[in-house]
Amino acid sequence: MNSSCAMQFGMKSICKVRNLRLIARLDVKAPNLVKGIQMEGLRKMGDPNEFARKYYLQGIDEILYTDIVASLYERNSLLDIIERTTQDVFVPITVGGGLRSIDDVGAALRAGADKVTINTAAIRNPEIISEVARRFGSQCMVLSIQAKRFSDHWEAYYDNGREHSHLDVIDWAKKGQELGAGEILLTSIDQEGSAKGFDVDLVKAVTDVVSVPVIAGGGMGRPEHLLEVAELGNADAVAMAHVLHYDHYSVNEVRNFCIDNQLPVRTVNVLDIGASH
């Protein structure tokens, strides 16, 4: 992979020696895991902790929780779910949805989250990106961008894809990085829930201009979609929801597909994980 990457990916791109991270995205309307279609209409899927544990045992690289109703401090809220998850899930956990202040971020980290995603609050007050990075380190500040495609550009949306920010996604991603975001979670509103594949052009447009890792989200339906977004879009990580929640593929199947197609992923000793399953 090392020596061939110049030819494969062109001089400008970053050599693909790092493993593509496989992330399970769990959208939560406490106490349930829910799955939406294009950010409208929800279906209850069950206990998010059970899903997180299942994906952990299957070898997921990270867990991403999003509170879609932004009810951080209510009873049986996302914070309780995170606390329970950290008891038997030992991979990084990222949490977002309705985090409005440094105190909210602190509460999420104390509950056991390793990183937070911020969208709405960052659009309203970009300074929060710098504040979180300064206080907790940029490694835990993930800027979440919900991108909607227009004829010649993408715009950032917020409030679960309902509100229009008038921010150009590419400009916003660059600014987010300058302000201290350590990663970008880039979700295509158009592809979300479609299972038709990622918006590869969107991911490529953002990875071309930022140096921080980019997590591609929205549209994963088949393992082949991973290849496109990793090889053509230069994604560093992929967020999967639908495809895992409905058991279309297990994490292991996705991982093995990557290995079979020479896409570098974490090596997992199946014995370790299989034994406790």
Add this chain to the structure above:
Amino acid sequence: MNKVVVVDYGMGNLLSVRRGLEHCGARVMVTSDPDIILSAPKVVLPGVGAFANGMAQLRSLGLDTVVREVATQGRFLLGICLGMQMLLDESEEFGTTEGLGIISGRVVSIPSASTNGFPQKIPHIGWNSLVLSKGIESWEGGLLEEVIPGEAVYFVHSFMAVPSKPNHRIANCLYGGIAVPATIGRDNIYGCQFHPEKSGEVGLKILRKFLTL
């Protein structure tokens, strides 16, 4: 035997470290009380964040001398991530900052170009495989005894802790062809750049081993 003290100096995700150790059967106490830390058979120094902040926090609580004392007394000490980096003499993160000087060496930036000249992303975030450091023939008898070379663990860092003595390097990971120290150590003192508490079953094997050292 399974009592562990986790040093609380106001930085890092202590809950995860605690949960990981508890899952491995430890009785964990999270504290900044010097007396408790000094009487513990095993001490974990966790940490996430900037080197200078970490050292300032340790000093303001008087814990820098306490952690040095733990090392001097030959008790088991495990530094994780920033906790590992602070074991060294100094760091070049935002100017030069003095460290604990428990393992001689410096904390330097991860080179932003791979060995074949390509730019690479900093911070180094994600899962990477542990490999034997140069001159190390096996991990037998130490913290990584149960780990099979090539097994992957979770990293998130922009700086790397480079011991000045090659024999203090136990394991590396390769990032853009660069050998980045992943586990360092001498005597009863260990440092892990990765997060064993976030590294799945491989990380738990390492924590379990620390408890039985």
